[in-house]
Amino acid sequence: MPVLENIKIALQALNSNKLRAILTTLGIIIGVAAVVAVVSVVQGLSFMITSQLQEAGADFIIVVPNRPRGEAGEMLGRIELTYEDGLAVNEKAPEVKDFSPLLQRRATVKFSDEHTFTYILCTSASFQEINNHYVDRGRFLTKLDNDHRKKVCVLGTKVVEDLGIKGNPLGKGVSIRKLSFTIIGVLEERGQALGQNADDVCIIPFNTSRLLFGEEASRSLVLYFRAKSAENIDLAKEQITEVLRKQHSLKSGQPDDFLVLLQQDLLERINTILGSVTAVVAGIVGISLVVGGIGIMNIMLVSVTERTREIGIRKAVGAKRRDIIFQFLVEAIILSLVGGTIGIVFGYTLGVIVTRFIPQLPPAHVPLWAVGLGFGFSTLVGLFFGIYPAARAGKLDPIEALRYE
């Protein structure tokens, strides 16, 4: 018996009981929708993070203070990274090209009557290349600004906006903690990045930060480096480690009290986190697909019983066992595919709505494989849970089936 006939029969049967079909597939709909919604959000996130990290460049290295786990870590004294550490690396590690320290604090910036609570980034001249975020108007910090502890600042566009600065902001003054800073540049607009608005920043020279936050604050920095070439980045990492260990006078048995992060390490870490989120969701979804499958099996058993007489008639005029089995299997698969399709649409819509309403999230992104997965899973569920009812239908004895009231 041709497949097309079976599909026609199945559609007719489902069509005559639409509401029941939809309710039956609710489990599948929810399962597939959950998969697609989560995948679309997670994929959007990972897509954004990956492209942003790649934008920063493959030669980009971050060193952060890090207390090692366990007893060895507890034995160490203060865990800190200083400006001097950075300078030492820049001097002694031949594979390192550029260095800038970063001290990040939140503080209120004032302009006439307006004020805004923003991130103060204290850094040096090379930060704009390392961070790959350049000034649009005016200029960036220079070595001189840093050496002379100049009270100058570079603002992100959001800060300019929030402070209500009209006309050309260059040369105007803002105050941070009662100190007055001259605006020397405005950054190009960037938008959201890694859950933080890259335009909501105020950048000042690193040395000037001591006037604001004291000496103590500048002892726990994040150090940004750039390797001479992306190919030798592992060598650069080794050299940085070596210099910093010497700086911190660590003995050969002691663990590092810092962490050197390469772009690819960051990518890997983020992907591991996103991967485990996806895995947890997949587990939940697996359960809901099983529940959905049992729903389908249940309704197919009802359907087989209701249509016992139809099965008898079909067998009486020559339907073989496999014709009947096939008919009901196709029906079960179509049922779950309908659920899968509704689930995919529903899940994607959900993903779009969620990302629309939470501004920190990037736009939803559904990869083709997730759609394929949705369809594949629903077909499998239909097939698996359809087999038993279909086999029962196929086994019916024609005389008894015809006698069924």
Added chain:
Amino acid sequence: MLINLSNINKIYKMGLTEIRAIDGVSMEVEPSEYIAIMGPSGSGKSTLMNLMGCLDTPTSGSYILNDMEIAHLDDDKLAEIRNKEIGFVFQTFNLLPRANALQNVELPLIYSNISARERRKRALHALEVVGLKDRVNHRPNELSGGERQRVAIARALVNSPSILLADEPTGNLDSKMGEEIMQVFDRLYEQKNTIIVVTHEEHIARHTKRVIKLLDGKIISDESQE
């Protein structure tokens, strides 16, 4: 010879007791015969028809249809024979309620892998033979009892079977419609079809040329008539 039954038994076991629904029946049917099977309720008429119609298999004995032994074939083989060799008409019509007349008549052809166009052609022809050319798109619940039974006859005919079996085809119809149905069978007989009809009623049996009487699963008389 079209059908040769020899020493057919059908025994139902109900707990400890045995019911001999068919008890050692032997009979022969030649092509183009027109036969009535009569007998009181419970005498085994339906059981015998189901056996001849390959809906059921005998407990013992031999059933040769068209020179082929089919008493002990498996389910799928029997389904094929039902599809190709046998047209069955039931007392309760047994039409698919959601399908229209044409689709109901096409049903056996679907299971013999015949193209959609050919199916339609043959089904329309069969409906014409039973005089239902203008009821093609009606569903069973839009047809009278007699019309429903004629759709069922068209379905039985559509695969040009070797034999038409009708188990009390007029049992659910009033006498006027019953008479109409018998006239359809009369015409089919004139066109050289082989027909076996189960009936309680003398005036229905009078349409046929041979009457077989059953009692307690045994043939008690087998007579030709004019």
